[in-house]
Each structure stands twice: as C-alpha cells, then as structure tokens.
Amino acid sequence: MKKTEKMTPKEIRALIRKGEWQRPTSGLALGYAQANLVVLPKKYAFDFLLFCQRNPKPCPLLEVLDAGKYITEILAAGADITTDLPLYNVYKNGKLISTIQNVENLWQDDFVTFLLGCSYSFEEALLKVKVPVRHIEEEKNVPMYITHITCRQAGIFKGPLVVSMRPIPENLLVKAVNITSRYAAVHGAPVHIGNPLKIGIKDIHKPDFGDAVTIRTGEVPVFWACGVTPQAAVMEAKPDICITHAPGHMFISDILNEELASI
C-alpha cells in the first residue's frame, strides 16, 4: 500500500471511506486545505449562514451544500460528506450523543452541510516562511481561549469569539501578520497582538481548549479567530440535531492551500 504521506486527497478520502483511517488528519495530504464540518437541519440554515456572513474571521465558509446534498462540488468533485471524514460528532439538543465513523444512517433530506476553513492552511504558510508554530514543535493541540469579544448574533446563533494563540518572535511579527492576511478564507490576519487581558484572557497559561504552549523571552502572543467559535455557537443554540467533524478529524479537500491565498 502507498504510504499515506504520498497519497492524494482523493486516495486518502477513499481510505477513510473504507474505514481504514480513523485517526486525526493532521499531516495528511500536505499542501491541501482541510475543512471543518457543520451539518444542520434546513430550519437553522439561514441563521447559521448569516452568522458566518456576519463573523467571517472565525467562520470562513468554503462551501455550502444544498439541503439534502452530501456530495461536494467546490472543495472536491464527488467527495461524500457522510463517509469521507474519519470521525464525526453527533449532537442532540446541544449534547454530544455519539462519536461515529460515518453518518450515512443518520442522514436527513433537510440537512444542510457547511464546510469552513481551518487554521492548518495558514500554519503551513507560516512554516514555509520560517515563522515558528509552537504547538506543532511541541506536538500539542493549539491553545484556544474564550475572549470577551462578542460575535455578531444571527437568529439563534451567538456567543464569544474564540481565538487560537501562537507565540511569535518580535522580529517575525510583521511577517506573521502579512502572510496570514493573505489567507482570509482560513481565518486571515490576527485579531490581536500582545496583551491577552485586552481581549479578556486572564491566564495565558490556562487555555480554555487545547494545550498551553511555551512562550519564550522575546516572543509575543498573537491571536487568530478560531473555528471553535461557530461550533460553540451551534452547541449553545441547542439545535435538535447537529453533526460536526470530531476534533482534528477534518475533511480533506482537493484545493491547495495556496489557492486560498488572496495575492
């Protein structure tokens, strides 16, 4: 069998579909964009689409499927949303009820699928220009924090902006801002540089999600809008049913990260 690091996105999705890859997707199909998944019944779809339109930094939409459709067109030709992610979370009334390998049997004709950009894309861009990404170096989850910045509400969806943090050496701050600004489709430019208190983070060493990482002397904490924001807003709204990817088990697209860059 071909080694996974040499496989195309399509080959990896086929492997996942057969149930032969159930682990996180980090490091797979390098160079290709991965996406967050949110599936909601149609009755919630306008509100959620509007929430994304009003909060594009935490909720950068890459593709929305018509109600009932589970085959992608833009991010990949013919990928199947119900089988092509390694692991799914199923929520009922805001509570996680199961974590499963495919959602074929749960599919409803009124389900609307949203695929949102993910920070893996801009982290690759940072690494390419030699800006360090600490949680990758330390083999941890990125640290994430609930801020006191409020998202713009849309119908039943509301909540605080959640950010991810990467410590950046002072002399690379400009480069980190410039490179991530090119990637508006995957969270884009930082939302804050420096003092965590200014955005309501009391203890940088105690993230609300993920793991704390080392901040070295001469490094500044830099905060980007995070894809946990829409997930938190969805859970808080307690829809009858909602399906998402399980953390780290993303949708692997056929789109190169570089294709998502603006310039």
Next chain:
Amino acid sequence: MKKTEKMTPKEIRALIRKGEWQRPTSGLALGYAQANLVVLPKKYAFDFLLFCQRNPKPCPLLEVLDAGKYITEILAAGADITTDLPLYNVYKNGKLISTIQNVENLWQDDFVTFLLGCSYSFEEALLKVKVPVRHIEEEKNVPMYITHITCRQAGIFKGPLVVSMRPIPENLLVKAVNITSRYAAVHGAPVHIGNPLKIGIKDIHKPDFGDAVTIRTGEVPVFWACGVTPQAAVMEAKPDICITHAPGHMFISDILNEELASI
C-alpha cells in the same frame, strides 16, 4: 444650506429622508462606500444569501439585516432602509410595478435587507492612482455585458455573470489589477482581461446595459463582476415582491472606501 459635496453621509441621508434629494448618488460623500439594495421576503432569504456566498465577486455582501429590521448597524449606525435611499424600484413577480421615493408603507415584518458592495468604491481607488475610468470621463453609464459564464445556482436564484468593462491602457493593466484586488468587498479583481469573445461578449460596442465607451488604441478591455448580476438573478426568479434601489440611487454608508480594502 451646506453644499452637498461638503456634506457627510449622515447629512445626505437626512436630506434624502426629507425628500429633498431625489437624484442619483454618484459624486456624493466622496470617499464613502455606496451600496446596492435588495429586499426580499424571508422565504427567499436563505437561497439569496447562499447565492451571494457562492458568487462573492458579483454579490459582495456588506450587511444583511434580520427579518423585519430596516435600521442598519454596520454600514451606518441608525440609517433607515425604508427612507434613506433617493429612489426605489418595487418588483412584483419579477415585473417593475413602481419607482418611488420611500417604501415605509410597503414594509413587511418578514422583509430581509441585503446591502451589497458597489463599483464606485474601486473606481475611486483607480482614479486615485491615475488609472483612467472612461465612462466617468465621458459622463456615461458604465457599459455592462451578459457573459456566457454561469453563476453557481442557489435554490431559485441562478443566471449568467454580468460584467462591467473599463478600457485600461496596456501599461496600467498591472496597476488596475493590483488596486482592485484589494477591494474584494466591492467586486475585487477583474474576472477577465482582453478578448471579449472569450467570455461570450460578441460586440463590445453594444453593451447589454449602460452605454458604450471609447476604447483607444493601446487600451485593453478589462471586465469586472457587476452588481447587476444578483439583480438579474432576482428578477429571473420572480419573487412575489422585491424592493431594490433604483439604478444609480444607492445607499450611502458611513464606511470609507479605504476601510473596505484588504491591505
């Protein structure tokens, strides 16, 4: 009375609200973004929002109001959508039934308001860096063409991409691309440079909307996605009722064009 060219957007909107300005808004509140208006009943709103998400170049959303709301929050604090544009078109089942100065009496609790970016913003940016804008020089309407490029359909909304054309001197092509690329919120980079036939335009001298303009020797026709695209898609879908701005009679926002630029 203060001269209109010195008036702030808020002062001009107040004048319009009192019925004292019923002419086109071109040239008013220079430096500030103007916006296209589309108002639709809620039952069409998800499809239209999705049409904009799928076709961001012709349909760059700047603000969407909640159903029933007619006071803006993002583009201006407290502007009234029902009174603050100089002239409105009212369509029923895809047919223009009236052109009126305010729509207070027509307002319905289920109306959803969409405000979309307008090319005035990037034309100002072109002029600032001395790229000529021919239809302004010749005091005409910008020439617009129906292309053979198909928009991505969303529910009942579909149709061809409509483009506007500006002839650009060869030595300024790069500048014209670069400067408009910064303005993704107002149509952004061109969709095509050069041969009109390649995008299905048979006679550059016979635009489908607006006026033909002079193309001089050494100039290349450059095509940008145009705000007529969503309007045409809406008319084609024949909703029970739809309200838009009358052509050229735009919503004047409090946002500077420069604030819409990405870099």
